[in-house]
Amino acid sequence: MNRKLIIKFAAAYKSRYICSVICAVISEILGMVPYFAVAAMITALLAGKSEVLFFLGWCLAAAGGYIGKGLFSGISTSISHEATFRTMKQLRRQLIAKLSRMPMGNLLNTPSGYYKDVIADRVEGMETPLAHLLPELIANILVPLMMLIYLITIDWRMALITLVTVPVGLIVMRTTMGSYQEKYEGSVRVSNEMTNAIVEYMGGIEVIKAFSQSARSYAKYSDAVKDNAAYFYNWMKSAQWGMSCYTAITPTVLLPVLPIGYVFYINGSLTAAELVTVIVLAMGVVGPLITASNYVDNMARVSTVAGQIQDILTGPELVRPEKPVELAGRDIIFDDVTFSYQADQEEAALEHVSLKIPQGTVTALTGPSGSGKSTMAKLISGFWDVNQGNILIGGQNVQDIPQKQLSDQIAYVSQDNYLFDDTIRENIRMGRSGATDQEVEQAAKDAGCDKFIRSLEKGYDTVVGGAGGHLSGGERQRIAIARAMLKNAPVIILDEATAYVDPENEAVIQEAVSRLVAGKTLLVIAHRLSTITDADQIVVMNAGKVSDSGSHEELLEKSELYQHMWQAHIGAKDGEEL
Numbered sequence: 001m002n003r004k005l006i007i008k009f010a011a012a013y014k015s016r017y018i019c020s021v022i023c024a025v026i027s028e029i030l031g032m033v034p035y036f037a038v039a040a041m042i043t044a045l046l047a048g049k050s051e052v053l054f055f056l057g058w059c060l061a062a063a064g065g066y067i068g069k070g071l072f073s074g075i076s077t078s079i080s081h082e083a084t085f086r087t088m089k090q091l092r093r094q095l096i097a098k099l100s101r102m103p104m105g106n107l108l109n110t111p112s113g114y115y116k117d118v119i120a121d122r123v124e125g126m127e128t129p130l131a132h133l134l135p136e137l138i139a140n141i142l143v144p145l146m147m148l149i150y151l152i153t154i155d156w157r158m159a160l161i162t163l164v165t166v167p168v169g170l171i172v173m174r175t176t177m178g179s180y181q182e183k184y185e186g187s188v189r190v191s192n193e194m195t196n197a198i199v200e201y202m203g204g205i206e207v208i209k210a211f212s213q214s215a216r217s218y219a220k221y222s223d224a225v226k227d228n229a230a231y232f233y234n235w236m237k238s239a240q241w242g243m244s245c246y247t248a249i250t251p252t253v254l255l256p257v258l259p260i261g262y263v264f265y266i267n268g269s270l271t272a273a274e275l276v277t278v279i280v281l282a283m284g285v286v287g288p289l290i291t292a293s294n295y296v297d298n299m300a301r302v303s304t305v306a307g308q309i310q311d312i313l314t315g316p317e318l319v320r321p322e323k324p325v326e327l328a329g330r331d332i333i334f335d336d337v338t339f340s341y342q343a344d345q346e347e348a349a350l351e352h353v354s355l356k357i358p359q360g361t362v363t364a365l366t367g368p369s370g371s372g373k374s375t376m377a378k379l380i381s382g383f384w385d386v387n388q389g390n391i392l393i394g395g396q397n398v399q400d401i402p403q404k405q406l407s408d409q410i411a412y413v414s415q416d417n418y419l420f421d422d423t424i425r426e427n428i429r430m431g432r433s434g435a436t437d438q439e440v441e442q443a444a445k446d447a448g449c450d451k452f453i454r455s456l457e458k459g460y461d462t463v464v465g466g467a468g469g470h471l472s473g474g475e476r477q478r479i480a481i482a483r484a485m486l487k488n489a490p491v492i493i494l495d496e497a498t499a500y501v502d503p504e505n506e507a508v509i510q511e512a513v514s515r516l517v518a519g520k521t522l523l524v525i526a527h528r529l530s531t532i533t534d535a536d537q538i539v540v541m542n543a544g545k546v547s548d549s550g551s552h553e554e555l556l557e558k559s560e561l562y563q564h565m566w567q568a569h570i571g572a573k574d575g576e577e578l
Contacts, residue, residue, distance in 0.1 A: 009090055010130060013083035017134055020083065023076035024135035028143035030072060032284055033065025039280040043273040076135050084131040088123050094313060095119050101317040101403070104383040117195045118312065122188070122305045129302045140288035147285045154274050157264070161256050162282040166289055169250030175242045183235050185304050190231045197224035253286045254279065318385055320403045327394025327401075330409070330490050330521045332357040332380060337389035339379060349375045351544045353389075357523060357537070364524045364532035366565065367541035373525045374414075376541075377493045380523070382406045393491070411489040415496035417480030419471070424453055425460040427479055431486035440486060447482035449475065495525045529569045538562075 010017065037058040044054060099107065099115065107115075151159035197220060257279060264270035270278075334355040340348045350372045357363045365373040378384065379391055382398050391398045398406065411431070419427050428440045435443075441460065444450040452475060456462045464471055464479075471479070484492065526532050533552040540547040540555065540562050548559040555562040 009094075010083070010087045012090065013086055016079050016083035020076045020080035020135040021138050023072045023079065024139035025142055027069045027072035027076060028139040028288060029146075030065045030068035032143060032147060032281075033068075034062040035280050035284040037062035037065070039277040042276045042280065046272055046276065076139075077131070080131045080135050081127075084127055087130060088126060091123050091126075091309065092119055095123075095309065098313055098315070098317065101320070102315060103318055103385065104378065106316060114192055114196065115312075117192050118305075118308050121195075122308060126302065126305055133302070137292050140292035144285045144288045147281055151278060151281060151285070154277060155264070155270055158257065158261060158270065158274075158278045158282075161260050162253055162278070162285055164256045165250050165253050166286060169246045172249060173242055173246035187231060187235065188304055188308070190228045194224040194228040247290075250290050251286060253282045257282050318382065318403070319399070320382075320406075321400060322402060324405045325396050325401055327396055327409070329394050330359040331392070331394065332491070332521060332523070333390075333392040334376070335390045335392065337379070337386050337391060339375065339384065339386045339388075341384075347544075348387075349544055350379075350386075353544070353546055355539060355546060355549070357521060359521050360519055361536040362522045362524065362534070363537045363539060364526060364535040365539050365541055366526055366529060366532065367547065367561070368565075369527075371541035372544040373541050374495055375544075377412070377414075377495050377523060377525060380491075380493065381410055381412050409489055410491045410493060411484035411487045412493045413477075413480050413484045413495065415477075417476060417483075419464045419476055419479060421463065421465055423458075423461045423463055424456075424479060427464060428482045428486055431483035432488070435486055440482075443482045443486040444479075446485050447478050449478035449482055452478075490520050492520055492522045493525075494522070496527065529566055540565075 041055055041058050095115075096119070148159055148163070151162060261270060261275045261278060265272065265275050334353045337350055337353045338348050339350040353372070353376070365376060367373060379386060380393070380398070382401070382403060385399060393401065393406070393409065401409075420430070424444075425437065425440055428443060429435050431443070432439075437460075441450060444453055444460075453460055453462070464476075481494075524532055524535065529552075532538060535552070537549060538552060538555055539549045540559055542561055547561050548555060550558065556566060
């Protein structure tokens, strides 16, 4: 089943692979010409032949065969590699497309290094099996078979004797290769664990240093590396005897051919010319078979990697239609929504939530940490499917809206936005790929980050580093807000969007947001209540449920939880002023 998946993708380039196989077979046939030439010349010498042109002709034939072998081998390899790289490209595109359709929960619950390992490293490891396995395996089996048929026409006994070392070597190798796929699967597992440990260590290096956890964290990383090395060492050690015997026994084709052939010769059942021909050709039969047997591990590798690819491609996904739907406005409605991040989770993140966010209004979500505010924002964005109830945008269920159309409707700014290792200009331009430089810079001005960008040595062409690591948290946040402004979507979600912004720039951003949301639907998630007092509707969340809703003044009168949060907020602000 796993191999069929690879065959399915490679089938798109079937004609190229067939052409590659043909060239590989021609290459191997031409590679046998020098053996025939040597056999013919030795036979001629034994017969007393001495014409220069005869030997010169066979020398030229041998040289032509050698050159032709290299030429057709190069053509075969070039064609198969082109088809293979196209297949790998298609595989990676399918995997990336699948990730975009998977629920965020599946992505977040998977170690961060796993998908990188499969999409980058494991698919890359398919290059050798795909580019070499099919053409070279077929050629290295077909040509010796043709040679064996020719040897049978000379003497069927000697033809069989020529192959004696092959089954003996394979039987010995079987003691090692019998568990190869299981061992390879284990190597993939320990390699994944090592990759995850490295990614975790490098990603958390700042926290590790800040809390003096270097020794403990390094030990986890070090242990994973040592386990990986130990696994491969023990595997190679266990395979050493079998592989050494195989590589020593299989090529020794002349050990049975010479003595038995000599016995046949002195008994008169084999001529000297036939014996010489068998000896020379025997040395050319086993070599390709040994090469072909070396692809056994590649076949096991294909099966294991294909299994990992299959696991991803057949994993759960958010099923969305392809055809855009008509939206009647931009009202957002939660209709008795219940949601849990995991199926076996006892306590739901949201429980029977019903709420209407009217088009063109500002709705603020507040409440204690873990009360479900960010979950609601992510459900609106289509990151997960609800377990019960419906979420409607413009009268359409979110699950009935194509993912691209839904994405075009929403500009989402979280408290920890990701910036790509590219220039500031390109990171902002991701909000709208066709935006001009002037539009990008205007969005930055509106977000209050134009001044600090121009103060950098390369301005808008400054590379922000991996995940925006060259910038401060507040600077990253303002660039993310500028990106959302440039997108100009009808629905804006700000999830603690000013959490990392200093008070001076917060005022600038608040003013910019006011301009941005004119006539649009805005959902704001905030703990700093002073930033949402002017909201049309404030929804107080508690333990995954809507505790209360209303204006700031209404909630101060009727919501005990909101009153408590407001007093705590005012007290904190008074403390800051002191």
